[in-house]
Amino acid sequence: MQIIREFPSSHESQCVLALGNFDGVHLGHQRLLQSGLYQATQKGVELAVLLFEPHPLKLLFPERVMGFLTTQKEQIRLFSEMGVDRVYLMPFTKEMAETSPEGFVKDILVKLNVVHLVVGFNYSFGVFGKGTPEDLQRYGQEYGFEVSVLQPQTLNGKVISSTAIRKALLNGDMLVAKRLLGRTHSLCGIVVEGEKRGRQLGYPTANLKVFDDLLVPKRGVYAVWAEVEGQIVQGMMNIGMKPTFHEEYALTVEVHFFDFCGDIYGLELAVFCEEKIRDERKFSEIEQLKMQLERDALEVKRRLHGITSEHHQSLSAT
Known part of the structure; x- marks a missing residue:
């Protein structure tokens, strides 16, 4: 698996791109990556994941206690096990935080040569998180890429989320956390x-x-x-x-x-x-x-x- 830490100066080879924070790489994230892998296989291109470093929340809210579920190293190991071909670790700056939703699409997604995006139902992007999955679908029609939006993944009627896993860990309920993480x-x-x-x-x-x-x-x-x-x-x-x-x-x-x-x-x-x-x-x-x-x-x-x-x-x- 290739790890890319610098923004490409020229167009990359085509890819299917999975977007998200992926904290925990839990069962919901795994389902999203599986969807991306299916699309990449169908199109004969590589599956990529885009992450920012530092985590956007650390830059925007430096005083906040983060409480992450996984280290970046652990995330990358799990991505590799799931068949991801590339991980883009892009620097997150204040200028990046002020990028408009369309600017995010033009200056990042288009340059990464994305042919298909896979995102969760609650994915947000751009300044103040104004961009929505529906916006991505609209921009996709304009800039020439497809978008798959995954609906909430559930287990026993409850939505699988990083928040639910944090709650389980803070309650000491490791078995619930294990079921939601899948490990x-x-x-x-x-x-x-x-x-x-x-x-x-x-x-x-x-x-x-x-x-x-x-x-x-x-x-x-x-x-x-x-x-x-x-x-x-x-x-x-x-x-x-x-x-x-x-x-x-x-x-x-x-x-x-x-x-x-x-x-x-x-x-x-x-x-x-x-x-x-x-x-x-x-x-x-x-x-x-x-x-x-x-x-x-x-x-x-x-x-x-x-x-x-x-x-x-x-x-x-x-």
């Missing part, structure tokens, strides 16, 4: 040094500094797994503020991996969150916490039994 949600970051208190409790942890702008699920204990140094390892993750040891403390993400011992400081890690086991609690005595951790470990192993075997097989086959 297990992952939390990505860098392993950093912590207080090393887990070692004293008999449960050494990897402290995950979650990448900026990613949404962190509800505080509590989770059954998780990750690929660490080429092997799939199970573990339990705590998201919280260490109330047993501190009156006030920053939100931390700590993972204790079972049957793994190694120095992974500085490693970029994606932790896959299968289920939330319990809420965060404050314990009056350290021994109570230790006993609870033992119960947590047993429950996590029970919940993960069989779940990661398919990932072991997949890893072995690569």
Whole structure:
């Protein structure tokens, strides 16, 4: 898959273009990409996706907490798995934000040599998001490209959306998030040094500094797994503020991996969150916490039994 970071100076080869924010690359986004892939195959051209960097919301609302579901790196990996041929990562500037809907079409879509556009029903573009899918269809007739507008994708009668997935994660409902995403949600970051208190409790942890702008699920204990140094390892993750040891403390993400011992400081890690086991609690005595951790470990192993075997097989086959 080709990643293009500079706006083409001349006409590109023809493509079908999928437009959207694609935060989460959830089942609704996947359906849109599948539609684009079908159109590209029918027309004998490549399927492309257009993304902006930084994300338009970060430029327009720098004070806002973003709460994204996926990193750009994860988005690109998922695009590749779905058969996307090109990803345009176009710089988003204040000038770009002030572009009119027709200017967006003339200065971007036409130059990308788009023959067919695929967008969701609520896609907006141009200054103040004034442009609508209906506008794209009208401009398509004028500038010579077709437009497919996908209607809301639903699951069990509910619309699949990034907003619904964020709500599920903030409620700690990983199973709902998994159904809407079509895969297990992952939390990505860098392993950093912590207080090393887990070692004293008999449960050494990897402290995950979650990448900026990613949404962190509800505080509590989770059954998780990750690929660490080429092997799939199970573990339990705590998201919280260490109330047993501190009156006030920053939100931390700590993972204790079972049957793994190694120095992974500085490693970029994606932790896959299968289920939330319990809420965060404050314990009056350290021994109570230790006993609870033992119960947590047993429950996590029970919940993960069989779940990661398919990932072991997949890893072995690569």
